[in-house]
Amino acid sequence: MTLEEAYERLHRTGPEFEGWLSNHGPMAVESMVRHGYDREVHRWLDSYIARLDELPRATSPIGAGDWRAALGDPHRLGDWLTFFDRELGEQPWRAVLETWWPRLLPGIAAGATHGVIRTGHAVHALSRQQDETRLAELGQALGYWAARWQAIAGFGAPSGTAGPGLALAGVPRVPDQSMGINHRLGQLAEIAGWGSSLAVLRPAADAEQARTRLTELADAATLRYVTHAHGSPVMLVHTATAPTAVLRVLPALPAEVWGASLDAAWAASAAVTAAYAPAEAASRRDLPVVPGSAEEVFDLAVRHGDEHVIKLADTALDVHHRTGDPDALAAVVRAVTLIEPFPS
Known part of the structure; x- marks a missing residue:
């Protein structure tokens, strides 16, 4: 239950702090637990959480028909977190991921790539065990990615011969x-x-x-x-x-x-x-x-x-x-x- 306890502590904080820095807590603790460092997690969090900001609040709901206008808008971070919390409460998490992965993928630079990295850790955790806190973590990851969605110039399919x-x-x-x-x-x-x-x-x-x-x-x-x-x-x-x-x-x-x-x-x-x-x-x-x-x-x-x-x-x-x-x-x-x- 260490990962669930850690997620519960972290989900009272936002995906960013000090204006734009990424909250790495969920990614680090998932790695530590998976490698057998459960006993170190809460001690590490005691220091790390002191740096973090509060969870941002939603101000304007994002609907199924107007999500494109909110994509990549960091001022809608709280709205995106609420949106994905609702989505994951109404649909299986794999269905949500299947729908949103292609939409978010072109903006992979989001948060200096932390949007996709946090999503990867969340999916890794959910693939081993599904519960409410792990579902909530996926929602936080996807919401962060959507709010910071950022394309890369020249993005497209490669066509060369190099490894x-x-x-x-x-x-x-x-x-x-x-x-x-x-x-x-x-x-x-x-x-x-x-x-x-x-x-x-x-x-x-x-x-x-x-x-x-x-x-x-x-x-x-x-x-x-x-x-x-x-x-x-x-x-x-x-x-x-x-x-x-x-x-x-x-x-x-x-x-x-x-x-x-x-x-x-x-x-x-x-x-x-x-x-x-x-x-x-x-x-x-x-x-x-x-x-x-x-x-x-x-x-x-x-x-x-x-x-x-x-x-x-x-x-x-x-x-x-x-x-x-x-x-x-x-x-x-x-x-x-x-x-x-x-x-x-």
Whole structure:
């Protein structure tokens, strides 16, 4: 019941705080519980919740016929949370997801990709067990995504021949690497080579290929973090966690939307790479040594306490399990060395 207790505490808070920062609490605690760190959850939350804002209130109901006008309007956040709470009370959660996933997917940049990442964690939890608090968490995730819905310039189906690792390496950097993510993403349409870099990925011929390619993307982004994290240790985490979130949702979706899901995840990972990647990779001589097993590395992330490190560790353990590549674990150690620990 630890996850349910944590969700109940967190659902009294909003999806954002300090104006625009994403509430990572639900994502971090879901990762911690799934990896056996139930006893650490409430202690971690005691510190984390103090930062958060109250749950926003609804002011104007969103109806079935006028949702498009409210999409991407952060002032309607409370309205969107209420909308999805109602939807999930009236329909099975998979039916709600099937309807709204294609509507939300083109706006995958929402909240610096946190809309889709929180949805991925919520679906992962619901797929193991269904109850009221887990349904409420999916509603909060979808509502946040809808309110912050944000498209990526040049978004479309790729048509090239490159695998995800090579494709990520060819993404151009935005010229002005200052200010926040919206300022950076706003430059994408004007970058020479941006559209062609999105197109270069090898497309999937069917649903199973889409899942395979999405797995390869999550793997490549995680391994690339080791040598490129210094560009922005926090933001570049999302190049890996966003496609991982999409990958985890696939089993709950019809196979016919898996290809579009790959395309959106690729656009998100490429966009964050363009926005924050450093000019040069770090030398392998300067990289950290992995201190132990995968379980010890996740323990290191929990003791560090930063929510991004915990989420990256959750993804990295999946990558390490699939590939056996020690760089997957090194990515977590790299994040620990670069990101300030969260005070407990």
